[in-house]
Amino acid sequence: MAATATDDIRFDKLTSPEIDALDRDRTILVLPTGCTEQQGPHLPVDADTFQVELFLTEAARRAREEGIAVYLLPTIPYGPAEEHMAFAGTISIGFETHHRLIKEVLESLARHRFRKLVVAMGCGGHHCLPAAMEARAALRQTGFDAKIWAIGPGTSYYEIAKRVFDWEPADIHGGEFPTSLFLLKRPDEVRRDKLAAGQPFDASAVPDAWFADEVDPRGFAGDPRRASAALGERLLAGVTEFWLGELRRVDKTPM
Numbered sequence: 148m149a150a151t152a153t154d155d156i157r158f159d160k161l162t163s164p165e166i167d168a169l170d171r172d173r174t175i176l177v178l179p180t181g182c183t184e185q186q187g188p189h190l191p192v193d194a195d196t197f198q199v200e201l202f203l204t205e206a207a208r209r210a211r212e213e214g215i216a217v218y219l220l221p222t223i224p225y226g227p228a229e230e231h232m233a234f235a236g237t238i239s240i241g242f243e244t245h246h247r248l249i250k251e252v253l254e255s256l257a258r259h260r261f262r263k264l265v266v267a268m269g270c271g272g273h274h275c276l277p278a279a280m281e282a283r284a285a286l287r288q289t290g291f292d293a294k295i296w297a298i299g300p301g302t303s304y305y306e307i308a309k310r311v312f313d314w315e316p317a318d319i320h321g322g323e324f325p326t327s328l329f330l331l332k333r334p335d336e337v338r339r340d341k342l343a344a345g346q347p348f349d350a351s352a353v354p355d356a357w358f359a360d361e362v363d364p365r366g367f368a369g370d371p372r373r374a375s376a377a378l379g380e381r382l383l384a385g386v387t388e389f390w391l392g393e394l395r396r397v398d399k400t401p402m
Contacts, residue, residue, distance in 0.1 A: 156207040158218040166259070170216060172402050175394065176256055177265045179203050179222040180249070180273050185234035185359070187321035187367030189341040192236040194325045196224045199269025201332065205383065206390035215398045223248065226273050233360040242274070249278035250285075257286050257293045262402055267390070268299035271319065275299075294400055298393050300386075307385040311378060319348045320359065322369020324382060331379030344370040 158166070158176060181196025191197075200222050207217045228239040240248075253264055266275045276297040283295045308324055309315055318324050322345060329337050346363040359366045 156204070156211060156217065156219055158220045161218070169218075169261075171260045171262055173216045173263075173398075174261060175215065175217040175263045175265060175397050176220060176261050177203060177207070177217060177267050177394075178220045178249070178252055179267045180226055180245075180269050180275065181222045181224050182226045182228055182270045182272070183224050184228040184231040184237040184239070184270075185321075185366050186325060187341075187345065187365055187371070189338045189343075189367075189371055190321055190325060190329060191336055193224065194321070194329070195270045196222050197333070198325060198328060199267060201328065201383065202386045202390050203267055205387040206394055209387065209391050210394045210398070213395075215394055217394055217398075220252070222269070223252075226270055228270075228272060230272065230358045231366065233358060234366045245273070246275075246278045246281075249275050250282045253279065253282040253293075253295060254285065257282070257291065260291070262293045263397055263400070264293055264295045265393075265397060266295070266297045268297065271299075273299065294397075294402065296393075296397060300389070303389050304386060307382065307389065311381045311385060312373075314373075318369030320362070320369075321345065321367025322371050323374045323378070324369070326371035326374035327376070327379035327382055329379070330374055330376040331383065334376065342372045344372060 179199045181199050183192050184195065185192055186194040203219055207219055210217045225238055225240050227242050227245050228237050231237040232239055249266060256264055266279055268275055279295040279297040283293060286293055312323060326337060345365060345367045348362055348368040362368050
């Protein structure tokens, strides 16, 4: 089977001897974390996994062109998603399970002496810094230290969206942002007959421990009717720049 354009940045497409030959001090290994959770009636439940893979693939390609030795591990498709369990299709694992899974993946990579490890969080409900801290602390006890980053978009995606859109999208889930990316890359999977305006997300109107059905009984926020492939292209460019900047930062960190 012929190699694809992304095979050269995918850790799982390498053989064991090829992995063993990688430069342990230069190589950056990235673990993307995704979700399988409802995205309203108009988008597939793999939206978060799709988005983080899309962003990291584009950023890793660009990083490679700059000589940065980065590889993407297979994306974890499950995470804590209890806030979406009112809707069919959501698969939620506990924070403790997620924490342990991330920690043990990091420790496995470090046991093979890799020293630059990144957890790329693809969902706002992921909190991976404690797992990164515990993995690094355990490694230090063995006399081996690796640099571990837990990087999430934080408010960066929101600031990018404000620059891309001509309005301030009230979109934390299933709105203009992901719908535009689907219209760009997977347009046939958008249920266009289900597009409708959702309730804007107002953090003051719901409890801090919020559930998606409290935001809108259909499970999304924002207005996906305003999404477009053109906006998706601009979003992809903006978010790719964010992740590329993070990969540059990791690459420049001395060991």
